[in-house]
Amino acid sequence: MIQVDASRVGFVQDQLDPIRSGLVISGPRALRKASQLRDNGYAGALIADPAFYENGVATPEEPYLSRTDELPTTDPLGHAVQQQLAAGATAALTPTGYLRTGDIAAVRAAVREVSTREDPRVVLALPIDAGWLRSDLIGRFIEELVAAPGLKAVMLGGQLDPLASLPEALTGLARILTEVPGTALLRTDLAAFGALARGAVFAGYGLSSRLRHIVPPSEPAQSSGFADSPAVLFPELMALFLGKTLARRFAATHAPVCECVACGHRLLDSFPSNRDVRPAARHNTAVLMSWQRALQTLAAGPERQRWWQERCRAAVNRYPVVNAAIRQPNGFQVQPQLLRWSLLDPAPSAPASAGAD
Template identity: 80%
Template sequence: MLALPIDVGWLRADLVGRLIEEVSAAPGMKAVMLGGQLDPLASFPDALAGLARVLTEVPGTALLRADLAAFGALARGAVFAAYGLSGRFRHVVPPGGPAKSSGFADSPAVLFPELMALFLGKRLARRFAATHAPMCECAACGRRALDSFPSNRDAQSAAQHNAAVLMSWQQTMQTLEVGPERQRWWQERRQAAVDRYPLVNAAVQQPNGFKVPPQLLRWSLLDAEPSASASAGAN
């Protein structure tokens, strides 16, 4: 297997064709790892379209060190994908540059399943302070409120929760045929998450309490493009 840590800039519309030519020339499977700061796939509008092209036009490609894109990649034909359980495993950093951070993490990142996004445990506790938080019934939690991970003392249980939720998604996806069936599951789940944000914000009475992550919105726009749907069906 050829491991390919590449700068996310190669997914731009004017460069991705050259990337596809170079990667296609190499024999065997390829494992792509995107380089950039914070969320590379949210750094410019056509990054996801470029990734979709690579997965469609270079059979046998995997996506490693990813976040939500791991599931989008599997839906679009990736042979496998990896979702990093911590920020440093969700992308690669350009050589010689320090890893940027969105801020000091004084509580663990917790996966909010209905919103398909990670939020700090302390932020969840603040947002749901005046109302009941959603209950998680994953294999790790049993039955536990999502606002019950307020400090780094809860890091291990938060990681177990995240892994259990991700594995449940993965197990569901594995039951579906590669191609349109997986693509439809991904589109419906992603759209349900986007539609859920205003409902959760209304429940906590905070209009901007939870904002849709840029990458999730861009998956939404990509899935809405006729050409993207046609490419996914071709798999």
């Protein structure tokens, strides 16, 4: 799935595999946009995420939230589910508030309430702080999730890259995907593929940086710098770089030629400004769809996990080669999450239903 805000659906809609992919639309305009898509004949998988967790925290008394511009309701869960399904969503996310690290009572309350619903289209949304992935908490968290019926959708909160914030974060995520049947990963980056390889039932890659993680409520968003050009996926290095960074790095040499279906032999350094947001989004999505097709040729379980690990290792090994070619020893630097995926060995076994089928 490609996770996108309502204003950018048109950037990528025609790039999606109509059977194996779909859209997750996030934000306050998600319901309206989902309804418009259905009215216009869109038949693919569709989730409308109101993203209440961006503005409020789950508590044991109120694990589910309502829109702040609506009258309070005694059943925020039922109301949210009804709205999403009425808008044409394939499945409805629970309106869970942000789950602070260690608040096991709030997690338990969300699980308990959703367990009273018998509709298989209801997906328990779990917008969790990355601190839940610590080794001293992950076991308790998994115990609560195993009791929840149906599908679960984990979304990670934290500044910048939550999976790089803790050395044990990736291992904790892998445990959830392996030990909790029916788990998905939304609002993420290239970890979407690692999740699918580890058994996620589906995953959502965020088209923009703010949709690749959750900034905890009441915290200002941290930034790695002013983004005056779009993020562009460099396939060989399996990482996103600003378009202006790619243009600068390849200024004195030939940039790689991208042969994805969206680019048609376009040079990878030709996305230097924010005027290039649309073509960059189409490039990124086309590359992701090609990776998805490759993943789905493999049997679910260890074979997919080895494929992902080998791709990550090959990418890590390409960094010094590319840097030598551009004569900049530190031109491109391996991102921590990519390195950790390259070192994470396949699990001994994986659920039979694993992986994007």
